[in-house]
Amino acid sequence: MKKMMMYGSTLLLAAVLMTSCANNSDNGIQEESSAPSASPVSVQDEPTNSFKAGVFVNVENGNEPLLNEEIKRLLQTALTSMANKDTEAFRSVFADDRSSDAQLHLLNSDYAFYQLGTVQQDHANRIVVEIIGKAKQDTGVTDKYLYFYFVKNAQGQWFLGAID
DSSP states (O other), X not given: OHHHHHHHHHHHHHHHHXXXXXXXXXXXXXTTOOSOSSOOOOBOSSOGGGOOOEEOSOXXXXXXXXXXXXXXXXXXXXXXXXXXXXXXXXXXXXXXXXXXXXXXXXXXXXXXXXXXXXXXXXXXXXXXXXXXXXXXXTTEEEEEEEXXXXXXXXXXXXXXXXXX
């Protein structure tokens, strides 16, 4: 019995040591990124009937050096088309139908876009633009942090590659 208690105590001590010594940092995040690695979503207490869809961020006045005029235009079109659920305009910002088809599910929610977040160039030379807002779904209104990935084709034109 004394031996069992000693083994049990040893196992408990080992488990406590392993959990307290665990490294909780996320080594997968690039150092230059100040944006969260995942899109945090939290349900708000505000009633869904007070939600107003639309684009309330002025992308044109963004002073980020990576936001050229072409990317600003594409981003503004993407945000407006998502807020208005305009499928044709939404499809127009992507390089091809396959890319736009993969993102069409985003038009199933109502969006209100409020703030331009981080803008950075990733390791694949894509320009990643964070937009902060809210989305209204059947379950309620949630905070949304969307990342728009802009890519340049072989002819030097920018297109929206994906939204995460």
